[in-house]
Amino acid sequence: MTNKNDVRTAALGLTRRDGFKMIGGALAGITTSTLARPAFAQTRGPLRLDITRGNVDPLPIAVTDLFADTADGRTVGANITRVVAADLERSGLFRPLPAQSFLQRPEDMTLRPRFPDWRVINAQGLVTGRVALETDGRLRVEFRLWDVFAEQQMAGLAYTSAPDTWRRVAHLIADEIYERITGETGYFDTRVVYVSESGRAINRIKRLAIMDQDGDNHRFLTDGSYLVLTPRFSPTAQEITYLAYVNDRPRVYIYNIDTGQQEVLGDFPGMTYAPRFSPDGRRVVMSLAQGGNSDIYTMDLQTREVRRLTNSPSIDTSPSFSPDGTQVTFNSDRGGTQQLYVMRADGSDARRISFATNNARYGTPVWSPRGDLIAFTKIDQGVFYIGVMRPDGGGERLLTESFLVESPTWSPNGRVLMYYRQGRQNNDGTGGEAQLWSIDLTGHNERLVVTPALGSDPAWSPLLSP
Amino acid sequence: MRSAMFASATFHAVVVAVVYFGLPKWFEPEEPEESPIIVELVDIAETTVAAPMVPVVEPPKVEVPPAPTPQPVAATPPPPPPAPPPPPAEPPPAEAAPAQQVAALEPPPTPVAQPTPPPPPAPTVQAPPKPQAKPTPPKVVATPKPKTKPEPPKPQAAFDPTAIAALLDRTRQPVTPPTPTPPQVQPKAATPTPQQQAAPAPVMTPTPQPARDVPMTMSETDAFRAAVERCWSIPAGARDAQNLRVTLRLFLTQDGNLLRAPEVVDAGRMSRAGEETFRAAAESALRAVQRCAPYRMLPAQKYDTWREIELTFDPSKVLAG
Missing domain, CATH: 2.120.10.30 (TolB, C-terminal domain)
Incomplete structure (x- = not known):
């Protein structure tokens, strides 16, 4: 890097016979610049840096099957999960992780997920939830979106609807996740x-x-x-x-x-x-x-x-x-x-x-x-x-x-x-x-x-x- | 004969003259344009110059475990978790179930509920920094693959040139144990990090004398910056990307871990209505620095310089339009 000094001298472009002098000058230049190098900000404040690059890889997210007490409910829950994951995946901004990699099962997360388990598989977002068939025949779907690093809930909503509209519920959930993570409204319920x-x-x-x-x-x-x-x-x-x-x-x-x-x-x-x-x-x-x-x-x-x-x-x-x-x-x-x-x-x-x-x-x-x-x-x-x-x-x-x-x-x-x-x-x-x-x-x-x-x-x- | 000698002498004289002075230039060559060359004066680390620390080639070995990178553990398809339920250590059952104040509404699938408040952070997650790096293994035991363990959500730092610099630097790291980190640090501390145990191993050389206010060199900051950049998923294509600069304040321990959760400098803006994209951008930055920790490439002897870092994430330069 010190060569840059030489380059600058050389750029003055003298004739060949000045070569020796030039080298001497360059050496002198190096010495001078070394001595005269401005001492870097000797402040006691924080070190300040800019990050202007990153990657555009999709965000790894774990969408777990919505849990239910009954077999019927579990089927609906799995269907909703599938549609949500497909929506998120298609957007190109998310990468739903394969369910085989999950270390914690849906029924264990009814209270609170064990976040280290999800960090291990590199999930950054986690979706959990449950499905219940109400006594009046309606479907109640509840989901939570968790920030795996901050160990906090980012969103949590419940929807009640007729059972045959589960697809729309899934799209609404996907929209909610998309919106919470990207800050922009979703477009899946369209x-x-x-x-x-x-x-x-x-x-x-x-x-x-x-x-x-x-x-x-x-x-x-x-x-x-x-x-x-x-x-x-x-x-x-x-x-x-x-x-x-x-x-x-x-x-x-x-x-x-x-x-x-x-x-x-x-x-x-x-x-x-x-x-x-x-x-x-x-x-x-x-x-x-x-x-x-x-x-x-x-x-x-x-x-x-x-x-x-x-x-x-x-x-x-x-x-x-x-x-x-x-x-x-x-x-x-x-x-x-x-x-x-x-x-x-x-x-x-x-x-x-x-x-x-x-x-x-x-x-x-x-x-x-x-x-x-x-x-x-x-x-x-x-x-x-x-x-x-x-x-x-x-x-x-x-x-x-x-x-x-x-x-x-x-x-x-x-x-x-x-x-x-x-x-x-x-x-x-x-x-x-x-x-x-x-x-x-x-x-x-x-x-x-x-x-x-x-x-x-x-x-x-x-x-x-x- | 004489004329021949004369001719020869003249000829030699000319040859010697040409050799000495060069061929005559009939036309004055264009003066080369003097264009200023921008030169940036940066500090070069004595350590990086003295890099031939290479003999300490153990580092590669050390660094290998994390190499598996963040690629989904799924790649190694662990058998579906069999029955053995994990030790019931963590989930505090006593904890009040997150209130499900979900008011039911009409049949149309309208969002009915307000955000249910997050349950209070479970205090049970053991936090102590390194020694107990094994919270997860119990579960993994179920899966016979020990390989799943060494895959921490670690930055892909492994094979990158900057990481080499980090390795070199690390050899100078102090043997002094890090100050015990408070519980908040669990994000990283709790994950099994093979390096954490491994790290002390290669340490052998000079005991660092904490220099005060030693400036970071370009290569050192670059290594750090590169690590963060690898972990940052840019909010690409967001509206008003030029207004989404987020500044975080990081507090680091001497071994490069996060001392506590990083702060968003303009935190008030995160909760403001209409600033959802800013909040999303800030969260993406937070995820990046948490995912990347620990930052072992930071030179320990300059801890005073980097114990507090202000990082500004600027997505505007990444996006065209």
Whole structure:
């Protein structure tokens, strides 16, 4: 390290003949710097250090079977544990430890776990709990989350519900654990609606389908007799909006999942597409194409009043509200190529936020529910990317790439993105299969979302019980 | 003939001149740009320079047991714990069962209960630092694998270069027994740490004279920092990561253990509403330092310098965006 002194002298770059002198100088320099080295802070205070690196390994957590007195209860308890552990594992932030490694059994922890036993197997978090079938037939589930190092309880809740809703209880418990440990709301008690695709590429049947975020409780919402596209969840209710070609007329529909009620949003002269709810769920923002030009409109769902936000001769589409409802991001080719813009919710003050160095195009911007990022699709030299950037256009990060990736949708906590990936289509009409994938905001933990058939256009619901 | 000699002489003269002065440079070469080179003056430990303590090669042996790393014990699938119930030593049955004031509500699975208060810490967990490093074995006895024992939740420190520095430093560690640690220290003390028994073994050399206010050297702080960094799971992707700097105050015993639970400097912020992510970040830092202890790489003769450490965890630099 002392060589650095030499380096500095050498950097003064003298000619060769000065070599000897230089070495002498360097030696002198070393001596001087050794003597003159500033005495390090001789304070009596604490030693101060910064930690700026770490690992992104998932947190090892032990999720034990919920204990019960009866065999039935133990079955339910084990099922709940399984779903909780799967939820946590899928998030990529937790690593549930295998039950074989546990040194203490659930029935021994009804009072208080023996923490050294859990530290030995490297668990940092521990989940215990119990299940009881109440006399009135309802299910009472109780869980506790423990900090193994601090030997303290971090969370403890009980839920009472009908026995057949144990899955939701499990998701709620997983959300609670996630929230307590990460500080952010969870997203396990949610559903995903998407377009299920079956049949050959030429004549593919597209049906609207819905499932829990873990793929369970899958069901179809439409029968496939007409084409459906771009389903979007309302951020406030169990309602979706989507585009359907009924009798070959593309129109925007609203579908209430709980009641099954469906209605046409309006009959517009041209084509309406890319509908999306406002954060308060009272309006829909969409684009409306007329004569080769498309602009962005909002419609109030109560009054059916339509407002025009953009008025340009270019194609403005894919609008998405910011979570506070004050701004809208969209893509437009007004600058020559398709780029991302942000404007105020009344349509004023549009400014471009994406600036590609080459001819890359940006599309389908979606504002994160957390507000801090906008997800988008980027097409650069024939390759598709899903990425995120700040609403001011800075901090662009590309998370995944493929022949075709499209339609990002945020988990309600703004932490995970789901999208679909489609393969190349062959000349004989085979191939071109689309599947749902999810990825963490950090670019880690990319996973296939398993669906019964192929799927595209996912849309994530808000939390079922906010 | 003469002209030939003359030519030869001239030629030799030219050759000698070229050898001495170098080839003529017709064009003045570009003056090399003078760019300042940032030089940081750091202290180099005499000990690390005098590192050839290598002869004391026992350390590797000592360090081997912890090597198994934190990889799940599961890797060595111990047979499912058979019947023999563990000695009923620990769980204080007398203790009031954690109050289950869980008010039942509607059928919809709404969270019904308030956080049930954690039961008071069980005082029974024996804390005395090292000698009784065996609280768990009784249970492990059930599983015939003795291997499970030496796997303490220890930092992966084992094979890392910085750990070598630690080993070297350790040879200078004092033989003096650590001051008895209060019960809070159990997190680490109670876990069986093979090194704890082993540690005194290699100690052989100079009795350290506790130097006062000796500055830590770069390599020493780096070794310590590296150990903590390995144990810290960053709250990656958290919102407002730039505002999640957490400062902890650590109090250490002379053998590198935590004297008591570390403190969060801005502890008030942890319990504030709307600061859940800060609390999560602070807890991740706390877990990191507890999981990493003991910090044997700290040079014992500089104990006065590091008996109290303020560690600032800053996740903002780890995250893009």
